[in-house]
Amino acid sequence: MTISTTVDRVPASLRDWLSKPRLMLIDGKWVQAKSGKTFEVQDPATEMLLANVAEGDAADVDAAVKAARKALDGPWGRISPSARGRIIHKIGDLILEHLDELAQLESLDNGKPFSVARVADVPLSADMFHYMSGWATKIEGKHIPLSTLAAPGQYLSYTRPEPIGVVGQIIPWNFPLLMAAWKLAPALATGCTAVLKVAEETPLSALKLGELLQEAGLPDGVVNIIPGFGETAGAALAAHPGVDKIAFTGSTEVGKLIVQAASRDLRKVSLELGGKSPNIILGDADIESAIAGATAGIFFNHGQCCNAGSRLFVQEKIFDKVAAGIAANAEKIRLGVGMDPDTEMGPLVSSVQHGRVNGYLKAGLEEGARALTGGAPLNAPGYFVKPTVLVDTHPDMKVVREEIFGPVLVATPFKEADDKLIAAANDTVYGLAAGVWSRDVAQAHRIANQIKAGTVWINCFHVFDSALPFGGYKQSGWGREMGQAVLSNYLETKAVTTKLA
Numbered sequence: 042m043t044i045s046t047t048v049d050r051v052p053a054s055l056r057d058w059l060s061k062p063r064l065m066l067i068d069g070k071w072v073q074a075k076s077g078k079t080f081e082v083q084d085p086a087t088e089m090l091l092a093n094v095a096e097g098d099a100a101d102v103d104a105a106v107k108a109a110r111k112a113l114d115g116p117w118g119r120i121s122p123s124a125r126g127r128i129i130h131k132i133g134d135l136i137l138e139h140l141d142e143l144a145q146l147e148s149l150d151n152g153k154p155f156s157v158a159r160v161a162d163v164p165l166s167a168d169m170f171h172y173m174s175g176w177a178t179k180i181e182g183k184h185i186p187l188s189t190l191a192a193p194g195q196y197l198s199y200t201r202p203e204p205i206g207v208v209g210q211i212i213p214w215n216f217p218l219l220m221a222a223w224k225l226a227p228a229l230a231t232g233c234t235a236v237l238k239v240a241e242e243t244p245l246s247a248l249k250l251g252e253l254l255q256e257a258g259l260p261d262g263v264v265n266i267i268p269g270f271g272e273t274a275g276a277a278l279a280a281h282p283g284v285d286k287i288a289f290t291g292s293t294e295v296g297k298l299i300v301q302a303a304s305r306d307l308r309k310v311s312l313e314l315g316g317k318s319p320n321i322i323l324g325d326a327d328i329e330s331a332i333a334g335a336t337a338g339i340f341f342n343h344g345q346c347c348n349a350g351s352r353l354f355v356q357e358k359i360f361d362k363v364a365a366g367i368a369a370n371a372e373k374i375r376l377g378v379g380m381d382p383d384t385e386m387g388p389l390v391s392s393v394q395h396g397r398v399n400g401y402l403k404a405g406l407e408e409g410a411r412a413l414t415g416g417a418p419l420n421a422p423g424y425f426v427k428p429t430v431l432v433d434t435h436p437d438m439k440v441v442r443e444e445i446f447g448p449v450l451v452a453t454p455f456k457e458a459d460d461k462l463i464a465a466a467n468d469t470v471y472g473l474a475a476g477v478w479s480r481d482v483a484q485a486h487r488i489a490n491q492i493k494a495g496t497v498w499i500n501c502f503h504v505f506d507s508a509l510p511f512g513g514y515k516q517s518g519w520g521r522e523m524g525q526a527v528l529s530n531y532l533e534t535k536a537v538t539t540k541l542a
C-alpha cells in the first residue's frame with residue numbers, strides 16, 4: 042500500500058482565506074481572542090500548517106453568551122416563525138452554493154476524502170437546515186381539557202412551547218460542518234440563540250459557515266462561533282451561568298464532565314456520545330451485501346463515527362467467508378491525502394488519535410487477538426492507520442469493550458440467533474446503533490426490538506436522514522439529534538390555564 046502525497050493540497054481559491062488568521066464570530070463581528078492568542082491548525086495528512094485561528098477562552102465565551110442573550114431579547118426574539126424559517130432555508134441554499142469550498146476545507150482540516158465530504162458531509166449539512174426551516178412554523182402547543190380541578194369547561198388550558206433560551210453547543214472533529222448543522226439548525230428553528238464551540242482540531246468549515254449565516258441575514262449575535270480548546274473555552278461554556286442549555290457531542294468521558302459542570306446550577310443538557318455498535322450478520326443474509334455493509338459500517342470516515350459498526354457478530358457457518366471478505370475489502374481501500382481524487386481513506390484527525398488507535402491495536406494483539414489484515418503501525422508521514430480486522434478476540438479485551446474511534450473491527454462468531462447473541466450484542470455500556478443482516482424479516486425485527494440502541498439498521502448501515510431521530514441509550518447520550526425529536530432539546534413547555542367562569 043502506498044500513501045499518495047502528490048496532489049496539490051490547497052486549491053488556489055482557498056489559499057487567500059487560509060493565509061489570513063481566522064477570527065471568531067461574536068455579536069456579528071469577526072474578532073481576535075481577547076487574549077490575542079491564536080493556535081495552529083494542522084493538515085493531518087502531511088502534518089503541515091493549514092491556518093492560524095483565534096484561540097477563544099473564558100473571556101470570549103462570556104462576550105459571546107452576552108451577545109446571544111442580547112439577540113434573544115432583541116430582534117431574534119421578535120422575528121416571525123416564517124421569517125425565521127426563510128433565513129434557515131437560505132443558510133441551506135448557501136451551503137450548497139459553497140459545496141466545493143466547504144468540502145475542500147473539510148478534507149484539508151479533518152483529513153477525510155474531498156469526494157466523500159462533497160457527497161455526504163456538505164449536502165447533509167445543507168439538508169439539515171432545509172429540513173429544520175420547515176419546523177420553524179410548526180412548533181405548536183395543545184389545548185388540554187381538565188377534569189380533576191373543575192367542572193368541564195370551567196378552565197381553558199393550553200401549552201406554549203417556548204425557546205429554551207441561550208444554548209451552548211460543543212461539537213467534535215469527526216464531521217465538523219455536519220455537527221455544526223445538527224446543532225445550529227434546530228436551535229434556530231426553535232427560536233434559540235447559540236454559542237457554538239467548535240473542535241480545536243477542525244474549526245475551519247464552521248468558521249466559513251459563520252460567514253454564510255451572516256450572508257443569509259441572521260441578525261448579529263444569534264449565532265456566535267468560538268474556536269478554542271476543550272479545557273478552556275469548552276469548560277467555560279459548559280459552566281457559564283448565562284447559558285440556559287448545553288448541547289454536547291463528543292466522547293462519553295467529556296460528556297460526564299459537561300454534566301458535572303452544568304449540574305452546579307441544574308442547567309439542561311443533551312448529549313450525543315460514544316458507541317461500540319454491534320453489527321450482526323445472520324447465516325441467511327445476502328452475504329455480498331452484508332460484507333459490503335459491514336466494511337462501510339466500520340471503515341466509513343476512517344472509523345471515526347460514534348455509531349461505527351465496530352463489533353461484528355457473524356453466524357458461525359459463514360464467519361470465515363465474511364471475515365475474509367471484509368479483510369479483502371480493507372486491503373483494497375486506497376489510503377491517501379483527502380484532496381487526491383483516488384483517495385478512499387485519509388489520515389486520522391490528529392497525532393493524539395493516531396497514538397490512541399495504534400495503542401489499542403498493540404493492546405489487542407498483546408491480549409491475543411489476531412489481525413486478518415492491518416494491525417501494524419505505518420511508517421509514513423501523516424496520521425494514517427491501516428484498516429484492521431481483528432479476530433480471536435474475547436469479550437474482556439480492551440479492543441472489544443472500549444470505543445477505539447478508528448478503522449478497527451473486532452469480529453466474533455456466534456452459533457444461534459438466541460438470547461446469548463442478544464446478551465453479547467448488548468454487553469456494552471454504550472447503546473447508540475446496531476446493524477442486523479438477514480433475509481428473514483421477522484427474525485431481523487425481533488432482534489431489532491431486543492437491541493438496546495437508539496438506531497437499528499436492517500440490511501443497511503450508516504443511513505442518516507435529517508428526519509430520523511438519532512441518539513443513544515445507556516452511556517451513549519441523553520436526547521436525540523435530528524427529526525422532530527430534536528426540537529424538545531431546545532424547547533421549554535409552559536402550561537397556561539385561564540378561569541373562564
Ligand code: ADP
Nearest residue numbers: 212213239240270271272275276291292295298
Ligand atoms: P474526542 O475524544 O473525540 O476528541 P472530545 O469529547 O474530547 O472528543 O471533544 C469533543 C468536544 O468537546 C471538542 O470541542 C472539545 O474541545 C470539547 N471538550 C473537550 N474537553 C472539554 C471539557 N472539559 N469541557 C468542555 N468541552 C470539552
